[in-house]
Amino acid sequence: MLYIYSKVCKLSAKQEFIDAAKLGKVLARKCKKCGELHLATVYFCQNCGHREFENAPFEGQGSIVTYTIITVPPAGFEKYTPYAWVVLKLNNSDLRISGFMAGIAKPSDLPIGTKAKIVGFDDRGILIEKQ
Amino acid sequence: MEKVCVIGAGSTKYGKLADSISDITVQASVDAIDSAGIDPKEIKAGYISNVFGVADKQVHLGPVVMNNLGIPERPSLSIESACGSGSVSFREAFANVAAGFYDAVLVTGVEKVTHTGTEWTTTYFSYCSDFFYEGQAGASFPGLFASMARAYLSEFKATEEDLAMVAVKNHDNGLLNPKAHLRKKITIDDVMSSAVVASPLKLYDCCPFSDGASSVILCSEKFAKDHTKDYIKVIGSGRGGSPAALQGREHLTTIPSTKIAAEAAYKMAGIKPKDIDFAEVHDCFTIAEIVDSEDLGFFEKGKGVEGVRENYTSRKGDIPINPSGGLKSKGHPIGATGVGQVVEVFDQLTGKAGERTINDAKIGLTHNFGATGASCAVHIFQSV
Numbered sequence: 014m015l016y017i018y019s020k021v022c023k024l025s026a027k028q029e030f031i032d033a034a035k036l037g038k039v040l041a042r043k044c045k046k047c048g049e050l051h052l053a054t055v056y057f058c059q060n061c062g063h064r065e066f067e068n069a070p071f072e073g074q075g076s077i078v079t080y081t082i083i084t085v086p087p088a089g090f091e092k093y094t095p096y097a098w099v100v101l102k103l104n105n106s107d108l109r110i111s112g113f114m115a116g117i118a119k120p121s122d123l124p125i126g127t128k129a130k131i132v133g134f135d136d137r138g139i140l141i142e143k144q
Numbered sequence: 145m146e147k148v149c150v151i152g153a154g155s156t157k158y159g160k161l162a163d164s165i166s167d168i169t170v171q172a173s174v175d176a177i178d179s180a181g182i183d184p185k186e187i188k189a190g191y192i193s194n195v196f197g198v199a200d201k202q203v204h205l206g207p208v209v210m211n212n213l214g215i216p217e218r219p220s221l222s223i224e225s226a227c228g229s230g231s232v233s234f235r236e237a238f239a240n241v242a243a244g245f246y247d248a249v250l251v252t253g254v255e256k257v258t259h260t261g262t263e264w265t266t267t268y269f270s271y272c273s274d275f276f277y278e279g280q281a282g283a284s285f286p287g288l289f290a291s292m293a294r295a296y297l298s299e300f301k302a303t304e305e306d307l308a309m310v311a312v313k314n315h316d317n318g319l320l321n322p323k324a325h326l327r328k329k330i331t332i333d334d335v336m337s338s339a340v341v342a343s344p345l346k347l348y349d350c351c352p353f354s355d356g357a358s359s360v361i362l363c364s365e366k367f368a369k370d371h372t373k374d375y376i377k378v379i380g381s382g383r384g385g386s387p388a389a390l391q392g393r394e395h396l397t398t399i400p401s402t403k404i405a406a407e408a409a410y411k412m413a414g415i416k417p418k419d420i421d422f423a424e425v426h427d428c429f430t431i432a433e434i435v436d437s438e439d440l441g442f443f444e445k446g447k448g449v450e451g452v453r454e455n456y457t458s459r460k461g462d463i464p465i466n467p468s469g470g471l472k473s474k475g476h477p478i479g480a481t482g483v484g485q486v487v488e489v490f491d492q493l494t495g496k497a498g499e500r501t502i503n504d505a506k507i508g509l510t511h512n513f514g515a516t517g518a519s520c521a522v523h524i525f526q527s528v
Contacts, residue, residue: 027276052392054276079298079396081290082343083282087267090282098283100291100391109391113281120343125298138281 026053034134037073039103039110042066050108073110073131074144075103080125082117089136097122099141101129112139145242149368150525151361151375152180153490158356158475159325165200165256170212172357172480173252177213180361181372184213187361188246190220193233193253194479196268200256209252226272227428228514229253230358230482231521237362238381238523247367253484254357255477265353269478272515274389286350286429287342288390288516293431294344295396300446302434304344308335309452310430311348311472317459318469320500325354325475335430349430354475358484373528376493379507380415380524382408388518397446399517402439406511409522410441417441420524421505422464422492424485426513427471433457436511437465440522459502467492467500482512482521493527 026040030053033040040053046063057064080099083090090096097117102109112131117123128144154175156168163171169192177184190210197203206220225232230253237251257265270279278288296302312332318324335348368375384404387393393400410416417440425440427433434448442463443451451457457465468474468488471481489508491497506527513520 079291079295081283081287081294081345082340083284083287084339084343085262085266085284085286085341086282087270087279087284088263089267093282096282098278098281098287098291100396107394111277111281111283111389111391125294136280138277 030054031134033070034073034131034139037131039071039073039108039131041069041071041108043069050106052108052110071103071106071108073103075101075129077123077125077127077129078102078109080114080123082120099129101141110139112141113137114141146244147365148238148241148378149363149365149375150378150486150490151363151368151372152176152182153360153487154179155323155358155484155487156356157323158354158477158484160258161256161355165194165197165202165254166205166208166212168256168355168357169205169209169252169254172254172359173209173213173250176250176252176359176361182248182361184215186248187213187215187218187250188248189218189240190250190252191223191233191237192220193223193229193483195224195226195229195255196257199260205254225519226514227426227476227478228482228512228519228521229479230484231510231512231523232482232514232519234360234482234486234523235381235383235521238378241362241364248361248363250359251362251483252357252359253480253482255479256355257353258355277389277391284342286345289429289431290342290345291390292396292435292516293429296431296435297344299397302449305332305336306449306453307349307430307434308332310427310433311335313452313458314427314466314470314472317467317500318473320498321469321474324469324473325352326473345429345431351428351471351476354477356475356477356480356484358480358487360483360486360490374494375528376490377526377528378523379526380409380413380522382406382412382522384408384520386517388515390516397435399435399439399513399520401513401517401520402436402511402522405520405522406440409524413524415507415524419507420463420509421507422467422502423509423511424468424470424488425465425511427466428476430472433465433470440509440511459500464502467497467502482510485510485512486523489525493525
């Protein structure tokens with residue numbers, strides 16, 4: 014069963030997703046049956062349940078829909094504090110993606126609607142900067 | 145389907161506790177057994193919810209609890225669903241009694257984390273998020289709810305002061321609850337001037353990390369009638385899910401799993417939101433209570449802040465919310481919280497809530513979720 018499944022799609026698409034983020038892109042998957050878009054880490058279509066997808070790379074550019082500025086960080090983030098964790102809505106799609114944004118100290122630094130883009134991926138996950 | 149009742153309830157105090165995780169789990173369980181007036185041997189199974197047992201060197205709590213109650217031969221299920229563990233555990237117990245597998249079961253939730261410190265808890269709690277997108281990128285739980293708060297404040301006519309009013313109200317209620325963690329009257333100014341944790345949320349917008357255990361005895365209606373007159377009926381039970389990461393949700397000012405769970409619970413009970421006399425809802429952060437009160441159908445979207453502004457959600461209002469003090473003041477021992485809400489409803493509907501009693505209440509609702517509402521359970525109870 015595992016053999017049959019693995020012919021349909023690879024067991025993990027995360028590395029491809031990370032590689033795309035490092036190039037400033039979001040690797041989405043488009044359902045071959047209904048066209049629904051998902052982030053690459055989904056294995057079955059959330060709309061129709063189909064499990065065949067084609068790659069749909071997007072430029073990691075969009076606008077900030079919401080965010081927070083963290084002043085009490087989890088372990089490992091002390092040296093970046095304060096920083097923002099943001100949700101970005103991609104241009105030309107309804108996809109939203111969240112990530113880490115350095116150097117944000119106060120809300121006036123980042124009004125909702127600010128243009129921003131994915132600039133990389135490291136041990137802080139997806140890295141986003143203002144455009 | 146068998147009708148299901150709650151015949152006993154007990155809790156430790158919530159706060160910083162000295163005893164071990166297994167000891168406080170057993171203490172709450174014994175309280176519930178004594179409250180029910182049953183013999184432990186009448187309990188056919190245990191449902192034990194907990195998230196960070198690893199912090200006090202005891203996971204797989206179920207068998208330890210059953211053993212200490214003198215019933216090591218009874219089966220147990222140890223359950224983790226982040227901050228919703230208690231209600232998810234309650235639901236599994238409900239389903240098994242309703243199906244007729246057992247006529248009486250124990251549901252106990254527990255958490256013991258305060259000895260670990262803020263950095264440990266902030267970090268480990270972040271593992272309850274969709275870590276690849278959220279915790280890994282530095283999002284703490286206050287941060288995730290702060291992101292929902294910012295979306296709400298920008299979309300609707302609401303202010304940070306409105307959120308602060310939720311904290312003030314719940315602290316007022318918690319003052320009357322002898323088992324509450326934070327028994328302290330606070331003002332809007334206290335909230336507004338407290339340290340920012342994750343903008344726009346400040347320290348007093350956040351529930352505390354708490355130790356504590358809560359327990360209830362669930363049973364068939366026949367078992368209840370054979371044992372006591374002091375019981376309440378479970379008339380609705382619903383569960384739902386949401387995309388695990390906030391980015392996967394179309395709107396950041398609503399929690400889909402709450403709506404799904406509530407709809408199922410209302411349907412099973414055959415009632416509407418207006419029929420609820422009071423509710424214990426998941427106010428891990430002030431914004432959460434506002435969003436919950438809308439998703440549960442008590443207020444229209446964007447109008448939840450009127451609940452606190454107009455005192456509709458205070459103890460003497462139209463729809464009292466969190467008379468126990470809620471997670472905000474009573475405290476949030478995450479594995480226990482969902483069970484603790486049922487304890488409050490049991491106390492309210494059986495005349496044991498003392499000074500915080502909601503007058504003439506007959507129907508109470510509990511709402512508890514895991515993480516940012518990725519998993520949720522809603523239950524509805526009626527007095528007999």
